[in-house]
Amino acid sequence: MExxxxxxxxxxxxxxxxxxxxxxxxxxxxxxxxxxxxxxVINGFETSNGINNMSASYPVIRFQTKEKxxxxxxxxxxxxxFLFKEGQKVIVIYNPDNPTEYIFKTKFDFSKISYVMLVxxxxxxxxxxxxxxxxxxx
Numbered sequence: 646m647e648x649x650x651x652x653x654x655x656x657x658x659x660x661x662x663x664x665x666x667x668x669x670x671x672x673x674x675x676x677x678x679x680x681x682x683x684x685x686v687i688n689g690f691e692t693s694n695g696i697n698n699m700s701a702s703y704p705v706i707r708f709q710t711k712e713k714x715x716x717x718x719x720x721x722x723x724x725x726x727f728l729f730k731e732g733q734k735v736i737v738i739y740n741p742d743n744p745t746e747y748i749f750k751t752k753f754d755f756s757k758i759s760y761v762m763l764v765x766x767x768x769x770x771x772x773x774x775x776x777x778x779x780x781x782x783x
Contacts, residue, residue, distance in 0.1 A: 652776035659770030666763035673756055676738050676748050683708050685737035685749060687729055691719045702726045708737040711742045718745050722758070 685708030692700050701723035709715050716739070728751070739747035 649777070649780055652773045652780060655769050655773030655776060657773075659768070659773055662762050662767045662769060663768075666759045666766055668754075669759040669762070672746075673748055673759070676740060676746070676770055679740070680704030680738040680747070681711060681741050682736060682738050683710070685735045688717060689731055689732045689733060690726065690729075693723075704729055704749075706735065706737060706747070706749055708739070708747075710739065711741070714744065716744050716747075718747075720749060 685706045687704045688707040689705045690702040691705055692702050694700050703719045703721075703723045705719050706715060707715070707717040709740050733751075736750040738750070739745075
């Protein structure tokens with residue numbers, strides 16, 4: 646290996662993926678423990694452009710808190726669009742201290758995405774470490 650750039654990219658991507666996965670898992674755990682469950686509905690989709698003009702559609706979830714406050718906010722994840730449709734009912738679990746912090750549950754369990762991201766991060770991190778080792782010993 647002549648170039649150290651690729652191992653560094655693998656190390657950074659792996660580290661970031663692990664960090665994000667652990668943050669998502671922690672947020673989900675706290676909300677499942679302390680959150681308030683209510684019914685919500687998908688009230689549309691918001692599209693955001695990402696890297697290389699790839700777009701992601703985020704569902705906009707509308708729900709009402711125990712205090713009768715109406716919340717309508719873009720979800721923090723962009724699941725595949727074909728899994729959802731406008732008007733679809735979802736179960737929302739929100740933070741009673743900050744209702745805009747929430748997760749939503751459907752028939753498809755998105756909690757597994759965090760584990761996939763964690764495995765992805767570990768594989769990238771280990772690959773980066775291996776490439777760095779090979780670079781340093783060559």
